Amino acid sequence: MNSQEVPSNKCRYNRGYDSTHCSSSSVVIQKRWESLERPGLSRTQSLRTHGCNSGEEGLKRVSSAPQLGDQDKGSLLKRKLSVSDLESCFVDSSKLHISKAKTCRSVPEGMLDSSDFECSLCMRLFYEPVTTPCGHTFCKNCLERCLDHTPHCPLCKESLKEYLACRKYMVTTVLEVLIKQHLSHDYAERTKTHLEETRELSDLTKNVPIFVCTMAYPTVPCPLHVFEPRYRLMIRRCMDTGTRQFGMCISDSQKGFADYGCMLIIRSVHFLPDGRSVVDTIGGKRFQVLSRGMKDGYSTADIEYLQDSRVEDTNELEKLQELHDAVYEQAQVWFQNLKIRFHNQILQHFGPMPEREADIQATPNGPACCWWLLAVLPIDPRYQLSVLSMTSLKDRLVKIQHILTYLQSIPNN
Numbered sequence: 535m536n537s538q539e540v541p542s543n544k545c546r547y548n549r550g551y552d553s554t555h556c557s558s559s560s561v562v563i564q565k566r567w568e569s570l571e572r573p574g575l576s577r578t579q580s581l582r583t584h585g586c587n588s589g590e591e592g593l594k595r596v597s598s599a600p601q602l603g604d605q606d607k608g609s610l611l612k613r614k615l616s617v618s619d620l621e622s623c624f625v626d627s628s629k630l631h632i633s634k635a636k637t638c639r640s641v642p643e644g645m646l647d648s649s650d651f652e653c654s655l656c657m658r659l660f661y662e663p664v665t666t667p668c669g670h671t672f673c674k675n676c677l678e679r680c681l682d683h684t685p686h687c688p689l690c691k692e693s694l695k696e697y698l699a700c701r702k703y704m705v706t707t708v709l710e711v712l713i714k715q716h717l718s719h720d721y722a723e724r725t726k727t728h729l730e731e732t733r734e735l736s737d738l739t740k741n742v743p744i745f746v747c748t749m750a751y752p753t754v755p756c757p758l759h760v761f762e763p764r765y766r767l768m769i770r771r772c773m774d775t776g777t778r779q780f781g782m783c784i785s786d787s788q789k790g791f792a793d794y795g796c797m798l799i800i801r802s803v804h805f806l807p808d809g810r811s812v813v814d815t816i817g818g819k820r821f822q823v824l825s826r827g828m829k830d831g832y833s834t835a836d837i838e839y840l841q842d843s844r845v846e847d848t849n850e851l852e853k854l855q856e857l858h859d860a861v862y863e864q865a866q867v868w869f870q871n872l873k874i875r876f877h878n879q880i881l882q883h884f885g886p887m888p889e890r891e892a893d894i895q896a897t898p899n900g901p902a903c904c905w906w907l908l909a910v911l912p913i914d915p916r917y918q919l920s921v922l923s924m925t926s927l928k929d930r931l932v933k934i935q936h937i938l939t940y941l942q943s944i945p946n947n
C-alpha cells in the first residue's frame with residue numbers, strides 16, 4: 535500500500551483516544567485487511583487439509599512464507615499497481631512467474647511493505663497482532679486499550695463481550711511470522727520501540743504511575759476495585775512490564791494528589807468478565823513526590839523514596855525500644871476493648887495486628903504495627919499523611935501514642 539492511500543487523518547492514542555474518530559480511516563483499512571487477511575488465512579487452512587507431503591512439511595510452509603495463489607497474487611499486484619506505472623507491471627508479473635517456477639515459498643521482493651501490516655489504531659506495524667472473532671486485527675495492546683472503554687470491535691463495532699470475558703488474546707501467528715520474515719527491518723525497529731516504551735514504563739523513580747484514591751501504608755494490604763479505563767491500563771502496564779508496582783496517593787484539591795504516598799505491590803489481579811478487576815495489593819516503600827505528570831489519562835510522578843533515619847546511639851535506641859513496647863501494649867489493649875463489630879471489621883479488612891518485631895529498625899519503614907495502627911485508627915487522612923511522611927520512628931510512635939490516649943479517654947470509644 536502506498537502512502538497516498540493512507541488516510542491523512544491518522545488517529546493516535548496521544549490525540550485523544552476515541553475509537554469513533556477512526557471511523558473514516560477505518561473503512562479503507564478494513565477493506566485492505568479483508569483483502570489481505572482472508573486469502574492468507576484460507577490458504578493456511580487449505581494447506582493443512584490438502585497436505586503437502588507430511589504434517590511437518592505443512593507447518594514449514596505456513597511458517598516460511600505466504601502461499602499466494604495466482605489469483606491472490608493478482609489482487610495484491612493490483613493494489614501495488616495502483617501506485618506504480620504500467621511498465622513496472624510487466625516487470626513484476628514476469629518476475630512473479632519466474633519466482634513461482636523456482637519455488638512457491640518466496641514472495642517477490644517488494645510485494646509486501648510495512649503499511650500492509652499497519653495497525654489501524656496506532657498506525658504502526660503490528661506488534662503482537664491479535665485477530666478478533668469478527669476478523670479484524672490489531673496490536674494486542676491497542677485492542678486491549680479499546681476494550682477498556684467498550685467491549686466492541688473498534689472497526690466494525692461487533693460485540694466483543696465474550697472475547698473480553700475469556701481474555702485469550704492469542705497472537706495471530708501467521709501474521710507475526712510474515713512480518714518477522716518479510717519485514718525484518720521494520721519488525722526490528724518496532725520491537726526496539728516497544729522495548730524502549732516498556733523500559734520507560736518500568737522506571738520506579740521517574741514517571742511512576744500514581745493511583746489517586748486512598749491512603750496506603752507499608753506492609754498493609756490494600757484491595758482495589760479497578761473499573762476506570764485509565765486505571766485498567768495502568769494496572770495492565772504494571773503487570774506487562776513486570777514491575778507489579780504503582781504509587782498510591784490521596785487526592786489534593788490544589789496539586790491533584792498529595793506530596794507523599796506509598797507504593798503498592800500487586801499480589802494478584804482477578805479479572806471480571808466485563809473487564810473490571812479486583813486487584814490485591816500490599817503496601818511497599820513510602821515516597822515523596824518531586825514532580826507531577828500525566829500519561830495516557832492517569833497521573834505520574836517523579837519520586838524519591840523515604841526511609842527512617844537510623845538511631846545508632848545505644849541509650850537513645852533503648853529509649854526508643856521502651857517507647858515502642860509501651861505503644862504496642864497500649865494498642866493491644868485498645869484493640870481488645872473495641873466493640874466486637876469494629877474489631878471484626880478491622881480483622882476482615884486489615885488482618886490481625888502484626889506481631890511485635892525483634893528489631894524495630896530492621897526495615898526502612900520501621901515496625902509494621904505502626905502502619906497497621908495508622909490504617910485502622912479513625913483519624914483524618916491529612917493527619918495520616920503527616921505521619922506517613924515522617925522519617926523518625928520516635929515521632930511516629932509519639933503521634934500514635936497521642937491518638938490512642940485520646941481514643942481511650944472517650945468513654946465507649
Ligand SMILES: [Zn+2]
Nearest residue numbers: 653656673676
Ligand atoms: Zn497498534
Ligand SMILES: [Zn+2]
Nearest residue numbers: 668670687690
Ligand atoms: Zn470487527
